[in-house]
Amino acid sequence: MTIRMTIIAAAMAAISAPALAGGFVALPDSAPLRVLGANNSAADQLFLGDGWTPETNGYTRVARRISSVLYDGNDIGLFEDYVYRDNIDGTLLFASQFTLEVEEQNGYVLEINDIFRRGFTGYDVSVGWYDADLGSRLVSAAHSSVGRTRPQQADIYSEDTVNLRTDISIEEENPSTAWYVIKTDATQFSYLVNGVSVTQAASTNGLEPPFRAATFEAFAPVPVPEPAEYMMLLGGLGLVGVVVSRRRAK
Secondary structure (H helix, E strand, O other): OHHHHHHHHHHHHHHHOOOOOOOOEEOOOOOOOOEEOOOOHHHOOOEOOOOOOOHHHOEEEEEEEEEEEEEOOEEEEEEEEEEEEEOOOOOEEEEEEEEEOOOEEOOEEOOEEEEEEEOOOOOOEEEEEEOOOOOEOOOEEEOEOOOOOOOOOOOOEOOOEEEEEEEEEOOOOEOEEOEEEEEEOOOOEEEEEEEEEEEEOOOOOOOOOOOEEEEEEEEEEOOOOOHHHHHHHHHHHHHHHHHHHHHHHO
16 A cells, blocks of 8 residues: 555656756757757756746846837837846856737738847857746757748858747737747857847748848847957057067166
């Protein structure tokens, strides 16, 4: 009887246990580029876990920006853009969430299929998502300049770009994304013009609906200097040193 009750208790605990976290996943720089999520949170390698938040995992929010998103000059929704800093090593998380507020435009049903974030050249990047109660999961992610297409085109590697694949639509009763998070080894950030785009894939004939995109300013890591810029900086410091030495000699 004791053994049977133990087995039953263990089975009930497994059923009621929260979804397991997959943790942040590094984005590949070679094929296959795309990291796939899963409908089942317990099997989703991109899901950070029930109850996960940056604040409860050692991060402090340092910046927040909310942008109205426009298609064809009309407001269709809100994009929330947060930056968090690791309390120990100072590295940055970039978290974003989008809510669609308009169901149709120009006779076509609106949906968002992709979020493109830019400015990540030179940095290590990994991704994840949290808050399943808020909205739709992160379907997939890649260092890619290619969004959703019909038929689907192959990903093209872009070190600068992080593509976050989603699928939100008021008509389908999922108007919001969950929080999509990009973890980096960057320690400084700024505003980047054209830092983010949200897009809707065109139909098979390309017309109903046509491809649509909204691009606007967003937070991004401060660019990593190119080797030539390092040499110029070192050369400049060398010249300063020579001038100081000559002045002292005089």
